[in-house]
Amino acid sequence: MGFELKGLKCGYSNKAVLKGISFTMDAGEVLCVLGPNGTGKTTLFKTILGLIKPLEGQILFNGENSMHWSRSKMAQVIGYIPQAQNTSFPFGVMDMILMGRTAHLGNFASPSQKDKKIAERAIDTLGISYLVKRIFTELSGGEKQLVLIARALAQEPEILVMDEPTSALDFGNQLKVLSHVRQLARNGLTIIMASHVPDHAFFYSTKVMLLNQGGLFGLGKANEIITEKGLRELYGVNVKIIQTGIQSDYEDNSEVRMCVPLQNKQNGG
Amino acid sequence: MKASIKNKESLPEATAEVNLLKVYLVVVLLPIFAFILSFPLGRYPISIPDLLSALMGKIFPFVHGPEGVINTVIFQVRLPRIIAAMLVGSALSIAGAAYQGMFKNPLVSPDILGASSGAGLGAALAIFFSFNVAGIQISAFVVSLLAVIIVYVLSNKIKRDPTLALVLTGILVGTLCSSFTSLLKYMADPYDKLPAITFWLMGSLATVSPKNVLSSLVIMLLGGVPLYLLRWRLNVLSLGEEEAKTMGLETGRLRLVVIICSSLLTAGAVSISGLIGWVGLIVPHLARMLVGPNYKVLLPVSIAIGSVYMLLVDDLARTLTSAEIPLGILTSIIGAPFFFFILLRGKKGW
Numbered sequence: 001m002g003f004e005l006k007g008l009k010c011g012y013s014n015k016a017v018l019k020g021i022s023f024t025m026d027a028g029e030v031l032c033v034l035g036p037n038g039t040g041k042t043t044l045f046k047t048i049l050g051l052i053k054p055l056e057g058q059i060l061f062n063g064e065n066s067m068h069w070s071r072s073k074m075a076q077v078i079g080y081i082p083q084a085q086n087t088s089f090p091f092g093v094m095d096m097i098l099m100g101r102t103a104h105l106g107n108f109a110s111p112s113q114k115d116k117k118i119a120e121r122a123i124d125t126l127g128i129s130y131l132v133k134r135i136f137t138e139l140s141g142g143e144k145q146l147v148l149i150a151r152a153l154a155q156e157p158e159i160l161v162m163d164e165p166t167s168a169l170d171f172g173n174q175l176k177v178l179s180h181v182r183q184l185a186r187n188g189l190t191i192i193m194a195s196h197v198p199d200h201a202f203f204y205s206t207k208v209m210l211l212n213q214g215g216l217f218g219l220g221k222a223n224e225i226i227t228e229k230g231l232r233e234l235y236g237v238n239v240k241i242i243q244t245g246i247q248s249d250y251e252d253n254s255e256v257r258m259c260v261p262l263q264n265k266q267n268g269g
Numbered sequence: 270m271k272a273s274i275k276n277k278e279s280l281p282e283a284t285a286e287v288n289l290l291k292v293y294l295v296v297v298l299l300p301i302f303a304f305i306l307s308f309p310l311g312r313y314p315i316s317i318p319d320l321l322s323a324l325m326g327k328i329f330p331f332v333h334g335p336e337g338v339i340n341t342v343i344f345q346v347r348l349p350r351i352i353a354a355m356l357v358g359s360a361l362s363i364a365g366a367a368y369q370g371m372f373k374n375p376l377v378s379p380d381i382l383g384a385s386s387g388a389g390l391g392a393a394l395a396i397f398f399s400f401n402v403a404g405i406q407i408s409a410f411v412v413s414l415l416a417v418i419i420v421y422v423l424s425n426k427i428k429r430d431p432t433l434a435l436v437l438t439g440i441l442v443g444t445l446c447s448s449f450t451s452l453l454k455y456m457a458d459p460y461d462k463l464p465a466i467t468f469w470l471m472g473s474l475a476t477v478s479p480k481n482v483l484s485s486l487v488i489m490l491l492g493g494v495p496l497y498l499l500r501w502r503l504n505v506l507s508l509g510e511e512e513a514k515t516m517g518l519e520t521g522r523l524r525l526v527v528i529i530c531s532s533l534l535t536a537g538a539v540s541i542s543g544l545i546g547w548v549g550l551i552v553p554h555l556a557r558m559l560v561g562p563n564y565k566v567l568l569p570v571s572i573a574i575g576s577v578y579m580l581l582v583d584d585l586a587r588t589l590t591s592a593e594i595p596l597g598i599l600t601s602i603i604g605a606p607f608f609f610f611i612l613l614r615g616k617k618g619w
Contacts, residue, residue, distance in 0.1 A: 049515050075517030087508055088373040089562035095504065102505050103517025108498040110565050135561075155516065 001027055001062055001077070001158035003190055008057035010040070010047035016055055017043045019215045025207070027158070030182065030191045032201040032222070035211030036235055041194040044211070045161050048192070050074050061159075075103035079157035083164055084144035090137045093147055097122060100154030115154075122153035126180060142173030149180060160184065162193035166200070178204045198226050198239075198259045203248075210234060223254055231259070238262040292560055296573040300355065303577045307351050310584050313342050345479065350587075351580060353477040353485070353541060358548055358579025359572040360489045360538040364531035365549025366556070366571045367496050370507035370564065371527050372432055375557070379549035382439040382528065384535035386446035387416025389544055393453040393466045402476055405469070406540045410488075413536035416442050421528060431510065431524065472543035472597030474583055485537045492533030495526060500564040503527070507562070545579075545597045547604040552578060555611060 004024040011017035017040035025031055033041050046052045048059060050066060059066050061077050069077075079100075091099075100122070101115040111119070123129050128146050131139065136147060145165060152160055165181070166174040182204050185191050195201060201208045201222045208225045210217040212234055218225040231239050239259045246256045308320045323343050364379035372381065380386065391412025395405040420438045427434035450470070457463045496503075505513045506523055513520050539545065556570040582603060586594045 046511075051511055051514055071514055071519050072517035075515060078515075080512070080515035082512055088375065089370070089507055089557070091504070091562055095561075095563045099505050099508070099516060102502065105501070107502070110501040 001190055002060075003159055004058075004060040004063075005048070006058040006060065008044075008047065008059065009055040010043055010052065010057075011055055012043075012052065014055070017214075018211070021057070021216055023207075023209070023219055025190050025192070027188050027190055028185050029207055030185045030193070030205040031207045031209060032205035033192065033194045033209045033211060034196070034198060034201060034226075034234075035217070039211040039213055041211060042163060045080075045163055045192070045194065049078060049080055049161060072103045075155060075157070077157055078159040078161060079152035079155045081145075081148050081152045081160060081162040081165055083167055084141050084148055086137050090135045093131050093134050093136055093139070094119065096136045096147055097151045097154050100151035103155055118156065119150070119154045122150040125153060125184075126150050140173075141168045142170065142176065145169060145173070145177050146180070149177070149184075153184070157189075159190040159192065162191065164194050164196065167196065174200075198231065201226060202257045202259075223257060226257075226259075292566055292570060295559065296569050299577050300573050300580075303580045304351060304355070307354075307580055307584050308343065308347050310588050311342075311347065313338070315339060315342060315347075319343075349477050349479045349482045350474050350583070353474050353482045354580040354583040355576035356482070356486060356489055357474070357538040357542045357545065358552070358575040358577070360493065360534040360575075361545065361549035361579075362552040362556075362571040362575025363493050363496055363568060364534040364538075366553035366564070366568060367503060367527050367531050368549075369553055370503045371524060372436065373507055373509060375554060376550070378546070379531060379535040380443065380546075381436060382420045382532065383416035383443040383446060384413045384532050385539055385544050385546075386443040386450070388413035388536060388539040389470050390416070390446040390450045390453075391540075392469045392543070393450045393457075396462055396465045396469065397453050397457055399462075403481070406481060410536045410540035412446075413539065414532055416446055417528065417532040417536075421525075431521075435528075468595065469543045470597070471595030472539075472545040472600075473586070473593060473595055474542055475587070475593050477541055481541050485541050488533055488537035492530040492537065496530045496534075497568060499523070499526065500568045503564040503568075504562075543595075543597060545600050547600045547608075548575060548579060551604050551608050554608070558611060 002024065003026075005021050008021040009016050009019045010021070021044065023031075033044065035041055043052070047054050050059075050069065050071075053067075066074060066077075087096075097119045098111045098115060101111045101118065104115070105111065123132060126146050126149060128143070128150060131143055131147060134143075136144065139147065145168075149165075162181070166177055169177060178200060181191055181193065185206075193205075205222055207220065208222045209219050210225060210230065217234060218230060226241070228239060228241055231237065231241075239261050241257050241259055244256045244258055248254055248256045305317075305320070309315050309317060319339055320343065323340055327344070361379050364384075365377070368377045368379060368381055369375050388409040391409040392405050394412065395408035400408060420435065420442045423442070424431065424434040424438040427438070450466075454463055454466050457466060502518060502523055505516055505518050506520060506527070508516075510520055535549070552575040553567070553571050556567050556574050559574075560566045560570050579600075582599050583596060585603075586596050586599050
């Protein structure tokens with residue numbers, strides 16, 4: 001699905017957190033949003049999801065302004081994957097995933113056999129059928145995150161928004177979740193995710209957005225946008241970006257890069 | 270690796286389907302048993318055959334039921350009281366279960382938005398001004414709803430987390446109501462009205478009549494049916510405001526519906542029974558431990574357990590001693606240790 005932000009200004013009441021955000025995305029793209037804490041990644045996501053109203057500008061899905069959409073119409077187009085945290089009640093994993101079907105159900109309806117089939121398809125996509133009989137609150141962080149992704153898939157949206165999907169995960173789970181993300185994009189989903197790790201952007205995104213206080217710092221392909229100078233300006237740290245010699249499997253066949261932190265005494269160089 | 274996880278013995282039974290048999294037993298059989306067993310209890314002895322023939326006589330005109338006192342005791346005294354107990358128990362349990370989900374907190378009870386304190390104030394006012402029994406009930410009902418409306422309106426003025434705003438204003442209004450109730454008790458005639466207010470606040474079903482059972486049944490259906498129909502959405506609401514919204518829920522509207530319905534249920538219940546604590550808190554817990562938190566099953570099971578619990582407690586209230594024991598006292602005295610026992614044995618979280 002085509003997705004476009006036009007001159008978006010977002011924030012709370014009259015205090016703008018971000019200004020002048022414009023970009024377009026096509027189906028199958030992965031946008032990675034990087035930026036220091038407090039630059040408004042979450043505010044941007046909440047605005048895109050319609051949780052807070054934009055102060056200015058438009059959010060367009062296939063050219064249609066989402067301003068006055070109902071919550072259920074919104075949820076059928078765009079799904080949200082929160083950071084895995086405990087719910088108050090110990091829902092079963094299947095119930096949790098079935099809740100993703102809510103946007104497609106009538107007010108008084110509960111999920112039907114058809115909804116169960118869709119949930120099972122999401123479970124198969126992520127290969128987590130071994131979790132189905134477990135209880136959500138008793139899962140590990142990585143398992144929870146996978147269940148939340150399955151729930152968002154059961155919602156059958158065309159765009160997925162993920163707020164730091166890997167922040168609470170160990171190394172292995174981070175990579176697992178992110179490779180699922182990339183696979184979902186290959187299947188045609190548009191994905192917008194926030195991250196704190198530039199390497200994730202190198203590996204898993206087709207587009208990168210850098211945010212600094214008040215607005216857009218850069219937007220484009222990871223290899224062009226994430227530079228040593230840029231990261232120094234954004235985060236105030238020195239890093240060296242190295243070529244790994246590994247070819248990425250994206251269409252442009254570029255080489256995968258990585259950030260290596262530098263010690264302070266090498267500052268001058 | 271996956272297979273070993275699958276075969277692990279300690280796999281918790283998550284899905285409701287596993288418990289289906291247990292659910293049917295609780296939902297259907299338990300209330301029927303409790304209903305029938307409650308008739309013979311009491312000062313005037315009624316045998317089970319008497320009861321059955323009286324019930325048959327009511328349903329099928331060609332069967333001759335017992336005449337006279339037995340009929341009166343069964344249909345004018347025990348039946349209304351048994352039905353009232355079951356209604357009050359289920360109403361408080363539904364309201365408690367719904368609020369616990371909405372506030373994402375298993376320690377919430379139906380009076381969190383001031384419904385009970387409001388009802389107490391309404392009843393105290395009515396007794397103070399010498400209203401009759403019907404007047405007391407109406408006043409308790411109206412002031413109970415008024416208290417919740419005030420809470421809702423005030424909480425909308427607080428521009429922060431809407432559920433937290435509700436809890437805080439609920440505490441404020443509840444405190445105000447109980448203070449005014451205390452003031453009325455202080456001013457009331459100590460030989461006549463003060464005991465009446467005090468007894469009302471302790472809860473009792475001794476004065477129910479067929480008429481007010483019917484009127485509160487109507488109110489409780491008004492509150493209970495929408496909640497029952499919306500119960501899948503209560504699951505989603507319990508995930509929290511923003512998550513629920515991104516999953517397609519109009520949370521503001523649903524919250525309002527839950528508040529209206531739960532208030533009708535609570536007000537409808539306490540206006541005929543007086544203040545009864547614990548039921549709305551403890552019953553949803555029990556139900557959750559039996560069948561898990563999915564409202565699709567949780568709500569019917571809560572209704573069943575709530576009605577049976579209240580009925581059994583009321584049976585005790587009218588049979589333990591020659592004088593009635595106030596219901597509100599018994600629900601806590603029985604409920605608290607029972608709850609502790611459940612906590613010790615319960616395997617599932619809450």
